[in-house]
Amino acid sequence: MICTQRTSAAAAAGHAPARRRVLRHTGRPSRSHCAKVAGDPSTSHPVPALSPSSVPPPAIGLWRILRPLLFRLEAERAHQLGLLLARLLPAALTAPSGRRHAGSDVAGSATLATRVMGLDFPNPLGLAAGVDKDAEALGFWQALGFGFVEVGTVTALRQPGNPRPRVFRLPPDGALINRMGFPNDGADVVATRIERLRQQETLRVPLAINIGKSKATPAADAAADYRRSFERLGELADFVVVNVSSPNTPGLRDLQSVDQLRGIVDAVQTPNQTLARPRPLLVKLAPDLADADALACARAALQAGCAGLVVSNTTVDFSTATTATAGMSGGLSGAPLFARSTALLRLLRESLGSSPVLIGVGGVMDAASANAKLAAGADLIQLYTGLIYGGPALPRTLLRGLATAR
Numbered sequence: 364m365i366c367t368q369r370t371s372a373a374a375a376a377g378h379a380p381a382r383r384r385v386l387r388h389t390g391r392p393s394r395s396h397c398a399k400v401a402g403d404p405s406t407s408h409p410v411p412a413l414s415p416s417s418v419p420p421p422a423i424g425l426w427r428i429l430r431p432l433l434f435r436l437e438a439e440r441a442h443q444l445g446l447l448l449a450r451l452l453p454a455a456l457t458a459p460s461g462r463r464h465a466g467s468d469v470a471g472s473a474t475l476a477t478r479v480m481g482l483d484f485p486n487p488l489g490l491a492a493g494v495d496k497d498a499e500a501l502g503f504w505q506a507l508g509f510g511f512v513e514v515g516t517v518t519a520l521r522q523p524g525n526p527r528p529r530v531f532r533l534p535p536d537g538a539l540i541n542r543m544g545f546p547n548d549g550a551d552v553v554a555t556r557i558e559r560l561r562q563q564e565t566l567r568v569p570l571a572i573n574i575g576k577s578k579a580t581p582a583a584d585a586a587a588d589y590r591r592s593f594e595r596l597g598e599l600a601d602f603v604v605v606n607v608s609s610p611n612t613p614g615l616r617d618l619q620s621v622d623q624l625r626g627i628v629d630a631v632q633t634p635n636q637t638l639a640r641p642r643p644l645l646v647k648l649a650p651d652l653a654d655a656d657a658l659a660c661a662r663a664a665l666q667a668g669c670a671g672l673v674v675s676n677t678t679v680d681f682s683t684a685t686t687a688t689a690g691m692s693g694g695l696s697g698a699p700l701f702a703r704s705t706a707l708l709r710l711l712r713e714s715l716g717s718s719p720v721l722i723g724v725g726g727v728m729d730a731a732s733a734n735a736k737l738a739a740g741a742d743l744i745q746l747y748t749g750l751i752y753g754g755p756a757l758p759r760t761l762l763r764g765l766a767t768a769r
């Protein structure tokens with residue numbers, strides 16, 4: 364068992380985190396990353412920058428051959444192709460038979476298993492929101508070794524998202540910039556898909572569903588819109604993430620004010636508390652909030668009954684990327700996000716104590732960065748951009764690194 368044990372969202376209080384071991388960072392520090400965090404007086408422990416040690420970050424195994432081919436395609440087209448293969452490939456193909464025998468698969472090893480929010484996670488590494496927005500390939504992510512999967516962002520209304528192109532690679536930085544704008548099938552369709560999966564009982568890892576505001580819904584009706592999504596999806600999830608931090612839906616991040624956030628969480632809690640087993644709720648925060656504002660939001664969310672926070676979404680601050688980004692808009696993810704998202708994570712853990720569940724996401728590219736998130740106070744971690752650069756073998760490679768460090 365690792366790090367922390369939490370019996371339930373409500374009973375989380377009072378569980379002190381156990382030891383957290385740290386791997387040494389192998390990435391070479393980038394001056395711009397260090398300067399940003401070191402210059403922030405409110406951050407008591409500056410987080411070292413993490414930047415890929417090779418350019419672009421190393422692909423693992425077969426991905427060394429496939430990545431250059433896929434990187435010739437427009438980024439979203441490559442993603443869609445990957446998703447199509449992920450849907451079609453039987454899970455058995457992606458989980459070599461030897462690994463399925465008890466004890467031989469690092470993704471299910473007792474060393475990495477953890478219990479958080481009353482849920483059993485085979486390991487603490489999850490797939491971040493946005494990779495599989497519509498819950499199309501859950502068996503595949505599980506077969507890659509992820510210890511949990513977050514689908515979404517799903518909105519109450521089906522929507523197309525922003526015009527393409529809307530995802531861009533920054534290989535020298537090990538980064539992406541996206542302005543997707545929550546394209547998704549809508550809560551009804553995604554719920555039907557997950558209902559089918561639940562009936563088949565093929566899902567062995569916890570499932571998080573990330574909900575966001577429909578673009579067509581006016582800000583004044585945001586709380587009701589989140590509630591609608593929760594009413595359709597909440598019971599199908601093991602826990603629910605309330606996303607108020609994407610930079611790509613106009614006005615969404617304004618919902619990160621204490622009053623707005625409280626209104627949204629209250630609106631979701633109303634149907635949640637009628638469930639036989641109310642689901643733990645987490646709020647996903649932006650790394651661009653000032654520390655004091657992030658802390659105020661986090662406290663408001665916890666006071667409204669949330670179990671914790673997901674830290675963080677992408678950043679609109681492109682200054683940590685070395686690639687030219689003039690004229691680009693959207694959210695930056697990957698290695699250049701590591702320092703700020705980890706500093707915010709650490710600040711929240713230090714300020715809020717051991718009770719809230721914290722999921723650390725942003726720039727997890729390898730075992731060292733994953734371990735640094737855990738050391739900064741994360742109970743669980745997630746990645747998105749790392750998968751694009753490292754490839755499908757990354758989860759198990761990373762987990763082997765984590766297991767070795769324990």
Ligand SMILES: Cc1cc2nc3c(=O)[nH]c(=O)nc-3n(C[C@H](O)[C@H](O)[C@H](O)COP(=O)(O)O)c2cc1C
Binds near residue numbers: 726
């Ligand atoms: C193309 C793309 C789409 C994303 N879509 C979502 C989304 O729909 N909802 C969400 O909460 N986060 C979304 N994210 C943010 C990720 O979940 C994650 O918070 C962020 O990318 C930082 O993690 P990373 O550095 O490992 O990529 C998206 C990120 C990318 C790159």
